[in-house]
Amino acid sequence: MLEQLGNGLLLGVIIALGSVALSLLYGVTRIVNFAHGEIIAFGAIVALFFSSSPDSTLLYLDRFSPLGINFSTSVILSILLSGVFGGLLELCLFKPLRKNNFGNIAVLVVTIGLSIFLRHVYLLFASAKPTSYILELQRREDYFGVQLTPRNVQVLIIGFAVMVFVGIFLTYTRTGKAMRAVRDSSDLASISGINSDYIILVTWVFSSMLAGFTGIIQGVINNVRWNMGFLILLLIFAGTVLGGIGTSFGAMFGGFIIGILVQLSVGLEFMDGHTEAKNAIALALMIIILLVRPQGIFGSKDRIS
Amino acid sequence: MKKYIIAFFLLVISFLYIFLSNETGGARVFVNLMTFAGIYGLAAIGINVHFGWTGLLNFGHAAFMGIGAYTTVLLIPHSLGREGVVISSGLPLPLAILIGILAAALLGLFLGLPTLRLRGDYLAIVTIAAAEIFRLLVRDFEDLTGGVYGIIQFSDSLQNSRPDFITRFGESYDISPSQFWVGLLTWISIIVVLLILSRLKKSPWGRALRAVREDEDAVRALGKNAVLLKLQSFMLGAAIGGLSGIFLVFNYGTVQASTFVPVLTFYVWAALILGGVGSLAGPALGAVIFWVIIAGTDSISRFLFESPDGQQLAGVRFVIVGLLIMFFMIFRPSGILGKKEELLLDVK
Amino acid sequence: MSNNLLSIRSLKKRFGGLQAVNVDKFDFNENQITSLIGPNGAGKTTFFDLITRFQNADSGSINFDGKNVTRLNSYKLARLGMVRTFQLTRVFDRMSVYENMQFAGSSITNEGFLNSLIQSSSLKNHEKLLIEKINETLELLNLSDMKNSYARELSGGQKKLLELGRSLMKSPKILLLDEPLAGVNPKLSEQLLQIIFDLNKKGINILMVEHNIDAVMKISERVVVMAEGKIISDGKPDFVRSDKNVIEAYLGSSNE
Numbered sequence: 024m025l026e027q028l029g030n031g032l033l034l035g036v037i038i039a040l041g042s043v044a045l046s047l048l049y050g051v052t053r054i055v056n057f058a059h060g061e062i063i064a065f066g067a068i069v070a071l072f073f074s075s076s077p078d079s080t081l082l083y084l085d086r087f088s089p090l091g092i093n094f095s096t097s098v099i100l101s102i103l104l105s106g107v108f109g110g111l112l113e114l115c116l117f118k119p120l121r122k123n124n125f126g127n128i129a130v131l132v133v134t135i136g137l138s139i140f141l142r143h144v145y146l147l148f149a150s151a152k153p154t155s156y157i158l159e160l161q162r163r164e165d166y167f168g169v170q171l172t173p174r175n176v177q178v179l180i181i182g183f184a185v186m187v188f189v190g191i192f193l194t195y196t197r198t199g200k201a202m203r204a205v206r207d208s209s210d211l212a213s214i215s216g217i218n219s220d221y222i223i224l225v226t227w228v229f230s231s232m233l234a235g236f237t238g239i240i241q242g243v244i245n246n247v248r249w250n251m252g253f254l255i256l257l258l259i260f261a262g263t264v265l266g267g268i269g270t271s272f273g274a275m276f277g278g279f280i281i282g283i284l285v286q287l288s289v290g291l292e293f294m295d296g297h298t299e300a301k302n303a304i305a306l307a308l309m310i311i312i313l314l315v316r317p318q319g320i321f322g323s324k325d326r327i328s
Numbered sequence: 329m330k331k332y333i334i335a336f337f338l339l340v341i342s343f344l345y346i347f348l349s350n351e352t353g354g355a356r357v358f359v360n361l362m363t364f365a366g367i368y369g370l371a372a373i374g375i376n377v378h379f380g381w382t383g384l385l386n387f388g389h390a391a392f393m394g395i396g397a398y399t400t401v402l403l404i405p406h407s408l409g410r411e412g413v414v415i416s417s418g419l420p421l422p423l424a425i426l427i428g429i430l431a432a433a434l435l436g437l438f439l440g441l442p443t444l445r446l447r448g449d450y451l452a453i454v455t456i457a458a459a460e461i462f463r464l465l466v467r468d469f470e471d472l473t474g475g476v477y478g479i480i481q482f483s484d485s486l487q488n489s490r491p492d493f494i495t496r497f498g499e500s501y502d503i504s505p506s507q508f509w510v511g512l513l514t515w516i517s518i519i520v521v522l523l524i525l526s527r528l529k530k531s532p533w534g535r536a537l538r539a540v541r542e543d544e545d546a547v548r549a550l551g552k553n554a555v556l557l558k559l560q561s562f563m564l565g566a567a568i569g570g571l572s573g574i575f576l577v578f579n580y581g582t583v584q585a586s587t588f589v590p591v592l593t594f595y596v597w598a599a600l601i602l603g604g605v606g607s608l609a610g611p612a613l614g615a616v617i618f619w620v621i622i623a624g625t626d627s628i629s630r631f632l633f634e635s636p637d638g639q640q641l642a643g644v645r646f647v648i649v650g651l652l653i654m655f656f657m658i659f660r661p662s663g664i665l666g667k668k669e670e671l672l673l674d675v676k
Numbered sequence: 677m678s679n680n681l682l683s684i685r686s687l688k689k690r691f692g693g694l695q696a697v698n699v700d701k702f703d704f705n706e707n708q709i710t711s712l713i714g715p716n717g718a719g720k721t722t723f724f725d726l727i728t729r730f731q732n733a734d735s736g737s738i739n740f741d742g743k744n745v746t747r748l749n750s751y752k753l754a755r756l757g758m759v760r761t762f763q764l765t766r767v768f769d770r771m772s773v774y775e776n777m778q779f780a781g782s783s784i785t786n787e788g789f790l791n792s793l794i795q796s797s798s799l800k801n802h803e804k805l806l807i808e809k810i811n812e813t814l815e816l817l818n819l820s821d822m823k824n825s826y827a828r829e830l831s832g833g834q835k836k837l838l839e840l841g842r843s844l845m846k847s848p849k850i851l852l853l854d855e856p857l858a859g860v861n862p863k864l865s866e867q868l869l870q871i872i873f874d875l876n877k878k879g880i881n882i883l884m885v886e887h888n889i890d891a892v893m894k895i896s897e898r899v900v901v902m903a904e905g906k907i908i909s910d911g912k913p914d915f916v917r918s919d920k921n922v923i924e925a926y927l928g929s930s931n932e
Contacts (some may be wrong), residue, residue, distance in 0.1 A: 524793070527793065527795065528793060531793070531795060532778075532779075532782045532783075532787045532791075532792055532803070533787050533789055533791075533793075534792065535775060535778060535782070535787075536779060536782075536787045538768065538771055538775075539771065539779045541770075542767075542768035542769055542771060543767075543769075545762070546768065546839075546842075548730070548751045548754065549728070549730075549754055549759065549760050549766075550751075550779070550780050550842060550845075551751050551752075551754035551759070551846060552751055552784065552787065553749075553784075554751070557787075560789045
């Protein structure tokens with residue numbers, strides 16, 4: 024069972040980052056964003072496009088050849104572009120919907136449409152085959168009984184650092200405090216002179232940068248493909264729900280639990296020969312949590328009614 | 329009235345297009361399209377009971393369709409899995425279909441009982457997760473379901489009931505008689521289901537569902553059990569979904585785990601939104617228009633790519649599906665046949 | 677136990693650090709209009725929610741019409757004859773005024789799935805009988821002209837009237853009105869007050885939360901004042917008006 028712990032931590036960090044981003048956006052905008060997975064994939068694919076060597080034929084339409092920039096620069100550019108992408112989504116799509124009093128459910132259906140649209144644009148323009156970043160292959164080593172490659176360890180540390188940074192940002196900075204204020208009560212926030220439109224835009228940008236980063240992490244740990252965001256989205260929902268929708272710390276914690284649980288369940292006896300069903304266990308756990316404690320482990324009850 | 333005329337003309341033009349663009353086999357293409365449209369339309373009618381009538385967000389319709397289909401197929405003679413184990417005994421088909429529909433309703437009960445107390449958007453997440461769980465279990469428990477290899481050779485139960493004149497009609501017009509039979513039964517089912525639903529819609533029960541859609545708290549304040557009403561609506565929609573799933577697998581002649589992927593649900597949603605959420609016949613019409621559009625997107629693919637492969641065809645199709653869902657939800661949420669007064673814009 | 681229509685003992689509700697409601701004793705029996713007033717955040721609406729079972733109390737007991745209803749579902753309580761309205765009016769927007777009334781009045785048996793499918797003659801008869809009652813009630817509320825309009829096309833005041841009318845279809849023993857005059861223009865307010873007054877004369881008990889003090893003092897026979905979750909004064913309007921607890925509570929809140 025222990026040999027799966029490494030994989031569990033890696034899946035956990037992906038889900039935790041994705042959950043923090045999703046939870047932040049939901050908290051401030053009340054949008055259940057089914058296109059969240061596609062923003063994650065955006066980050067991964069853009070980084071792939073920037074970093075792959077120009078003569079590789081990873082893109083469907085051969086008129087676009089990769090740029091071949093070095094990997095770290097690609098990552099930073101991709102995170103920035105993810106932010107711009109999220110900001111544009113807010114300005115061109117979600118803000119007008121809000122101004123026209125679209126209800127949460129109508130917006131939810133729109134995000135489903137958006138998700139299907141974006142995902143298949145990726146299918147047409149980016150590689151349909153799983154593709155890896157041009158990083159050298161590494162062998163797994165033993166870290167306190169957990170099997171990971173050195174790069175995996177780096178990814179885990181960076182992932183943790185980013186989540187701590189998000190926590191600090193929300194707790195101590197002016198913008199972060201304003202985001203939490205809007206999250207807890209948008210009416211109250213607008214009375215106290217916080218510009219909700221501005222805060223919502225910042226949230227979109229920030230959450231999308233985080234999502235883009237999540238995608239790159241996912242791409243480094245596994246690989247990049249057009250539907251990678253959709254595959255991970257349900258697990259991210261599970262993580263968010265488990266920790267408690269609207270709480271960043273809860274989302275992070277819930278994400279790790281889900282990731283570890285999914286991977287560890289592979290080692291369970293009754294799971295023998297049923298590897299595909301591992302995700303089913305996480306999803307079933309999510310449904311059970313919703314039934315017995317819909318506010319999640321760390322959420323407060325009045326958020327859900 | 330005007331919108332019905334517009335809808336009618338849209339249909340006539342698209343059918344003409346189908347016949348003219350397929351010089352040989354126009355009738356075959358038409359029957360194929362109408363069969364799929366009927367199946368998706370029936371499924372969309374089920375979601376319409378959930379969403380249009382009651383305001384419930386069901387994104388796991390594939391599971392209801394799937395459980396209906398698997399239950400029915402496993403109860404009649406079939407052959408299973410990688411080795412093709414033949415099971416030659418079984419129940420009479422009508423009974424098996426009835427049990428299949430019942431199984432879908434029971435899955436609705438099982439999922440609805442705990443989740444319908446939750447807020448709307450939670451239901452969306454739970455249903456999509458439940459559908460994914462269903463698919464993964466079907467895939468993994470190969471002994472029972474045939475897994476990815478699926479189930480085959482179950483169509484005879486249905487095709488043996490095909491009257492001779494259908495066979496002769498099919499042969500003389502170069503149509504697949506078996507598909508024609510499935511399509512015909514599907515559309516007859518749609519008519520029967522719509523007759524029942526139109527009766528229910530005008531009844532006190534239908535009125536109560538609409539009240540639940542508008543404001544659950546007010547419903548409770550007036551002494552009505554909102555959860556029970558939602559549960560009944562959920563089960564009814566699920567049962568209709570189950571029936572459509574049964575027709576779907578009879579149309580394919582096989583069923584695998586991949587038949588009931590999440591995108592199936594989204595296709596059905598697109599048909600519903602196109603036709604008109606809340607209207608009675610809207611979803612069926614929406615499904616026809618949806619399949620006409622899908623046929624049209626393949627021409628776009630051929631324009632974009634010299635010789636599009638399967639992935640490119642699917643990609644273009646879904647790009648259009650996604651755009652349609654967004655476009656209609658934003659600019660015409662009442663669809664083609666829905667009432668403007670019942671716009672869904674400000675649903676909480 | 678007492679034979680009060682409504683009898684509440686040590687009802688408590690906390691939100692985090694805030695004791696929203698803490699009511700030791702509240703009885704309601706006489707056929708009269710009782711008003712619940714108090715500064716913003718005094719816990720009046722929460723108190724309403726607790727009584728009508730829209731929220732669970734942390735502790736305490738509620739007796740209604742001789743039954744202990746402390747753990748009863750809100751809809752079952754409504755069936756026993758306790759019907760409420762909401763502070764933010766809740767009409768069924770995309771149903772006609774008439775359908776709003778029909779839904780409120782139709783019997784639970786007829787709303788059963790199978791009964792609705794079969795549509796027996798008793799169901800049809802009941803629906804016919806309903807027509808008369810709906811027309812009477814709409815007449816009473818001056819809404820007859822709007823019968824076929826969608827509820828969302830009504831003005832704020834008309835929505836309040838419709839919500840009241842819907843509640844009347846239930847023939848309640850007690851009506852709990854949460855700010856029936858909020859956002860209603862003065863002329864319609866006058867009319868609404870008269871309707872409430874007349875209903876009471878016909879034998880419907882009324883308990884209402886209202887901010888319009890003048891209206892409250894004019895119409896109520898009993899006024900209950902809440903502050904910080906507690907009942908601080910309870911009596912005839914004149915008594916409450918001169919109670920120094922009340923003056924303090926209101927003056928205190930005006931300094932906020």
